[in-house]
Amino acid sequence: MNLSKFNVIAAAILSMGLAACTTTKAPEANGAAASAVVQQSDADRAAAEAAAKAKADAARTAAAAEAARLQSQSLNSAQSDAATRANDLAASLGMKTFYFGYDDANLQSDVINSLKAHAFYLSNNSGARVQVNGHADERGTREYNMALGERRAKAVAAFLTGNGARASQLEVVSYGEEKPAVAGEGEESWAKNRRVELDYTAGNP
Amino acid sequence: MLRFSTLLLLLTLSSLSRAELVIEITRGADDALPIAVVPFSGTQASDNIGSIIKADLERSGRFRALPDNQLPAQPDSSTGLNYAQWQSIGTNHLVVGSSKATADGRYEIRFELLSLDRKTRLLGEALTVPVSQWRDAAHFAADRIFEALTGARGIFATKILYVNQYPHNGKVRYRLELADADGFRPLSILDSPEPILSPGWSPDGRKVAYVSFESGRPAIYTQNIATQQRTRIASFSGLNGAPTWSPDGGRMALTLSRDGNPEIYIMDVATQALTRVTNHAAIDTEPRWMPDGKSLVFTSDRGGTAQIYKVSLDDLKVKRLTFEGNFNGRADVSPDGRYLALVNRQRGQQYQIAVQDMNTGVMNVLTQTPLDESPSFAPNGLSLVYASRKGKYGELGIVSLDGRTQVRLPARLGEVREPAWSPYLRP
Numbered sequence: 001m002n003l004s005k006f007n008v009i010a011a012a013i014l015s016m017g018l019a020a021c022t023t024t025k026a027p028e029a030n031g032a033a034a035s036a037v038v039q040q041s042d043a044d045r046a047a048a049e050a051a052a053k054a055k056a057d058a059a060r061t062a063a064a065a066e067a068a069r070l071q072s073q074s075l076n077s078a079q080s081d082a083a084t085r086a087n088d089l090a091a092s093l094g095m096k097t098f099y100f101g102y103d104d105a106n107l108q109s110d111v112i113n114s115l116k117a118h119a120f121y122l123s124n125n126s127g128a129r130v131q132v133n134g135h136a137d138e139r140g141t142r143e144y145n146m147a148l149g150e151r152r153a154k155a156v157a158a159f160l161t162g163n164g165a166r167a168s169q170l171e172v173v174s175y176g177e178e179k180p181a182v183a184g185e186g187e188e189s190w191a192k193n194r195r196v197e198l199d200y201t202a203g204n205p
Numbered sequence: 206m207l208r209f210s211t212l213l214l215l216l217t218l219s220s221l222s223r224a225e226l227v228i229e230i231t232r233g234a235d236d237a238l239p240i241a242v243v244p245f246s247g248t249q250a251s252d253n254i255g256s257i258i259k260a261d262l263e264r265s266g267r268f269r270a271l272p273d274n275q276l277p278a279q280p281d282s283s284t285g286l287n288y289a290q291w292q293s294i295g296t297n298h299l300v301v302g303s304s305k306a307t308a309d310g311r312y313e314i315r316f317e318l319l320s321l322d323r324k325t326r327l328l329g330e331a332l333t334v335p336v337s338q339w340r341d342a343a344h345f346a347a348d349r350i351f352e353a354l355t356g357a358r359g360i361f362a363t364k365i366l367y368v369n370q371y372p373h374n375g376k377v378r379y380r381l382e383l384a385d386a387d388g389f390r391p392l393s394i395l396d397s398p399e400p401i402l403s404p405g406w407s408p409d410g411r412k413v414a415y416v417s418f419e420s421g422r423p424a425i426y427t428q429n430i431a432t433q434q435r436t437r438i439a440s441f442s443g444l445n446g447a448p449t450w451s452p453d454g455g456r457m458a459l460t461l462s463r464d465g466n467p468e469i470y471i472m473d474v475a476t477q478a479l480t481r482v483t484n485h486a487a488i489d490t491e492p493r494w495m496p497d498g499k500s501l502v503f504t505s506d507r508g509g510t511a512q513i514y515k516v517s518l519d520d521l522k523v524k525r526l527t528f529e530g531n532f533n534g535r536a537d538v539s540p541d542g543r544y545l546a547l548v549n550r551q552r553g554q555q556y557q558i559a560v561q562d563m564n565t566g567v568m569n570v571l572t573q574t575p576l577d578e579s580p581s582f583a584p585n586g587l588s589l590v591y592a593s594r595k596g597k598y599g600e601l602g603i604v605s606l607d608g609r610t611q612v613r614l615p616a617r618l619g620e621v622r623e624p625a626w627s628p629y630l631r632p
Contacts, residue, residue, distance in 0.1 A: 103511075103532075139556060141535035141548050141578055142402050142623065143447040143460060144504050144511055146423070147467040147488040150444055154466075173422055174444060178400035184597060185576070 092117030093205040096198040097181075098156060099191060103140070105151040107159060115159050118198060121205050123164030128203030132157045134174040135181070135197070137190035146176035156196045171201075237269040238354065239296035244273065245314070246281035247304040250339040254304055254314055257343035258350065261361040261387060264603075265351065265588075266610025271296055283317050283326050291321050298327075300350060311335050316346045318353055327353050340389060360583045361386055364627040365590055366404045366413055367601060369393075371619030381415060383430070383627070386583075388614050394430060402623055407450050410630045414438075414448040414457065425459060438477060447491050450474075451498050458482070458492035458501055469503055469516070482516055483523070491535045496542040502526065504534040513547055513561075527561060529568045535579060539586040544606065546580035546589050558591045560606060571608040581626045590614075592622040 095114040098107070107115070122128050134153030136145035153172040161167050180193045242259040262268035277290050281303040291299060302316035311333050318328035328349055334342045341362060348359030369380040369391075381395040381404055395401060399418035406413055407427075414427045424440035425448045439445040443462035450457055457472045461479075469482040469492045483489040487507035494501055500517045507514075513527040513536045527533035532550035539546070542563070549559035549570060558572040558580045576594040583589065586606065593602045595613075599620035603612040614621070 103506075138576065140511070140532060140550075141491060141504065143490045144488065144506075144534050146402075146444055146446050147460070147462070147490050150462055150467065151488065172443070175400070175418070176402075178402060178418070185594070 088113075089117050089120070093121055098196045098198075100152050100194040100196070102137075102190075102194065103148065104194075105148065105155045107155055112159075115156065116163050118205075119160045119163030119165045122160060122166070122169050125203050125205075126166070126169070128205070129169050129171070129201045130160075131199040131201055132160075132170055132172045133197045133199055134172065135179060135193055135195050136177045137193040138177045138180065138185075139190065140177075142176055142178070146174050146178075149174035149176045152194075152196050156198075237267055238298070239271065240268050240298045240300065240354075241271040241276060241291070241294060241296045242300040243276055243279055243281070243302075245302045245304050245316075246279070248306045248312070249304055250312055250336045252340075252343075254302060254316070254339075254343045254346070255300065257340060257387075258300060258316070258347045261344060261347035261359075262351065264387065264612055265359075265361075266605050266612075267351070267355055282315070283319055283329070286319070288321060288324050297322050298354060302346070307333060312339065312342070314342045314346070316350075318350050340385060344385065344387075357587060358585045358629070360585050360587075360626075360629075363584060363630060364410075365601070366406060366625040366627065367621050368401050368404060368623045369616060369619055369621050370599070371616075381413070383413075386626075394428060394433070403447050404623060405449050405625050406627050408452055408454045408628055410628045413625075414450065416446050416448070438472065438474075444490075449493055451494050452496055453498055456498075458494060460490040460492070469501065471518070482518065482521065484521075493536055493538050495538055496540060502536045502538060502545065504536070513545060526563070527568070528566075529561075530559075532556070533559075537580050537582050537589070539582050539606075540584060541586055544582075544586070546582060546591075548578050548580070558589065558604065560589075569608065571604045571606075572602065572611075574602070577602070579623045579625075581624055583626050584629045590624040590626050592624060 092114040098111040098115070100108070122130065132153045134149030136148045150172060153174055157170045157172050160170060177193070181195065182189045182192045240262060242255050242262070244253045244255040259270045263270050271294060275294065277294060278287065280286050280301050282301055297320060299319045299321055300316065301319065302314065305313045307313055313331060313333045315331040317326055319326055330349060332342050332345065344362040347361040351357070351359035351361070363386045364383045365386055366381070366383045369382050371378055371380065376398065379397050379399065379401045380393045381401050382391045382393050384391040394413070395417070397417060397419050402416045404413055404415040411431065412427050412429050414425060416423050416425055420440070422440070423445045425438050425445045426435050427438055428435045438457070439459060439461065441461050441463035444460055444467055446460040448457055448459045455474055457474055459470055459472060460467050461470050462468070466486060467488050467490050468484065469489050471480045471482055472478070482501065483503070485505065485507050487505050489503055489505045491504040492501045499519065500515055502513055502515045504511050505514050508525065510531045511534045512525055513533050514523050514525050516523045526545065527547065530549045530551045532548070534548045536545045536547040545561045545563060547559055547561065548556050549568065550556050555575045556577055557570050558577045559568050559570045561568040572591065572593070574593045577591050579592040580589045581591070588603055588605045590601055590603050593600055595615065598615070599622040600616060601614040601621050601624050603614065604610065
C-alpha cells in the first residue's frame with residue numbers, strides 16, 4: 001500500500017515544522033548582549049505549536065491511511081476475525097500513555113498489549129520515529145526523578161525493541177517531574193504523572 | 206573624635222526595587238538577643254537603612270529588635286548619647302547611624318554598634334555607595350553587626366539563586382533568578398518556555414550552572430552573571446544533570462546517562478575532559494563536593510531505596526551514609542563538612558529537610574511541611590534555604606540549622622523552587 005508515501009509526507013510536514021522551530025530560536029546570548037535577561041521568546045513556543053499542529057495533521061492523515069490499510073487487509077483476508085484484530089490493533093495504538101507505580105519502572109500488565117501493538121507498528125513502518133518521554137510525580141528530589149523518568153522510558157523502549165522496533169526509531173527523553181500531566185497533590189494526581197508517553201515524531205499511527 | 210573606616214562596595218548587579226519574594230518569619234528562637242536599631246537620620250534613597258538592618262537581624266532568628274515606638278530617643282551617633290535614657294529598655298545593644306547625599310550623587314552611610322551596659326562602641330564604620338548599592342550597604346552593615354555580636358560571619362549580603370515558574374499568556378514559562386537573601390531585588394538571568402533546573406553557583410560567585418530543556422532535551426550550561434555569556438558544557442545523549450562546581454572551581458561534578466544509566470562524572474572545566482566516578486546499574490545522581498574536594502556525596506538507589514553515599518575520588522570506594530528513612534536524597538554539605546542537609550522521607554509519606562551530623566550519624570528533621578526539597582546551606586553554615594509547597598504553589602523557606610528559626614519566602618508571581626544560596630560575595 002502507499003502508507004510509506006503518507007509517512008514521507010508526514011515526515012516532510014514535520015521537518016518543516018521543526019525547521020521553523022529551530023530557525024526562530026533566539027541565539028545564545030554572548031558577552032555583548034545588552035539585554036539584562038537571556039530571553040527565549042514566545043516565538044519558540046509559537047513555532048513549536050505550529051510544529052505540533054503540523055504533526056497532529058500529519059498524524060490524522062497517517063491514521064486514516066493506517067485504518068484504510070488495515071481495512072483493506074481485513075477485506076482481503078479470508079479469516080473472519082481479521083477485522084476484529086485490526087480494530088484491536090488500532091485501539092491498542094491509540095493508547096500512548098503508560099502509567100507506573102511509585103518509585104517504580106516496571107511495566108504494568110495492562111499496557112503490554114498496547115506496547116506490543118506499537119512495537120509491531122514500528123517494525124512494519126521503518127520510517128516511523130517515536131520519542132519515548134519519561135515522567136515522574138513531584139515527590140522526591142528533582143534530579144532523582146529525572147533519572148527515574150529515564151528508567152521508565154528505557155523500560156518502555158526496551159520492550160519496544162524486544163518486540164520488533166529498531167533502536168534507531170526510538171529516542172528516550174526524561175522530563176522528570178518538570179512536566180506534570182496534572183497539577184496538584186494527592187495520589188490521584190501523582191498516579192497520572194508517573195508515566196511514559198509515546199510521542200511519534202514521524203509516521204504517527 | 207571618632208574614626209570611621211571607609212569602604213566601597215563593588216557589587217555590579219543592577220538594582221530593582223520590587224520584592225519578588227515576600228519574607229514572613231514563622232518561628233523565631235525564644236532566646237533571641239534583644240537589640241535596638243534606631244531609624245537612620247538624613248536622606249534615605251529608599252527604605253531606611255536602619256529598617257533594612259533591623260529586618261536582616263530579626264530574620265536570622267538570633268535577634269529580637271525593639272519596636273520603633275518603644276525607642277526612648279532617636280539618636281544617630283554615639284556622640285553625646287544619653288546612656289541613662291537607654292538603661293530601662295531591656296537591651297544591651299544599640300545600632301545608630303545616618304545617611305548623607307554626597308556632591309557626586311552617592312550616599313555616605315555611617316553606622317555604629319554600641320554596648321549600652323559597657324557604654325562603649327563596638328563598631329563604627331562608614332561606606333560611600335551609589336544609589337544602586339543602597340541595600341548592599343545596609344546588608345553589609347547588618348553583616349558586620351551580626352559578626353560583632355555572634356562571632357559568626359553574617360550572610361545578609363549574599364544572594365539566593367532560584368527557579369521561578371510563572372504564567373504568561375496562558376502558558377507556563379521558567380525564569381532563573383537571583384535575589385538578595387531577604388528576597389529583594391530579583392534579577393532574571395534566563396527566561397525560557399522550557400524547564401530550568403538544578404541551578405548552582407561557582408565558588409567565586411561570578412557564574413552559575415544549570416540544566417535547561419530549551420533545546421527540547423536536557424543540557425548543562427554555565428553562565429557568567431555579569432556578562433551573560435553562556436557556555437553549553439554537556440549535551441550528551443540521555444541525562445545531563447545535577448551540575449555542581451568543585452570547591453576550587455576547576456572541576457564540575459555532574460550526572461550523565463550517556464554510557465547506559467545515570468552515573469556521576471567529573472568534568473575538567475577548562476578542557477571539558479570527563480572522568481567517570483560511579484559504575485553501578487542503579488541510579489547515581491545529585492553529587493555534591495566535600496569541602497576538601499577529595500570526595501563526593503551523592504544519591505543512589507543501589508540499596509533498593511534512595512540513600513546518600515560518599516565516594517572517595519582517590520580509590521572510588523563507595524560508603525553508605527544514611528540509614529534513617531526510606532528516602533534520602535539531594536544532599537548538600539555544610540561549609541565545614543560536618544553536616545549533610547538532605548531530603549528525608551520517613552514512613553509517614555512526608556518529604557522533609559533533615560540534617561545529619563556526619564560525626565555522630567544523628568539525623569535531625571528540621572521542617573514540618575510535606576513536600577520539601579533542594580536544601581542549600583548558607584555560606585556560614587548556620588541556616589538552609591529550601592523549596593517547600595504551600596497549597597498548589599512552590600515557595601522557599603529558610604530554616605536555622607537547629608530548626609528553631611523558620612522564614613517563608615513565597616513568590617509574588619507563580620512559584621519558586623530550587624534555591625541555591627550563594628557563596629560570600631565580594632566587597
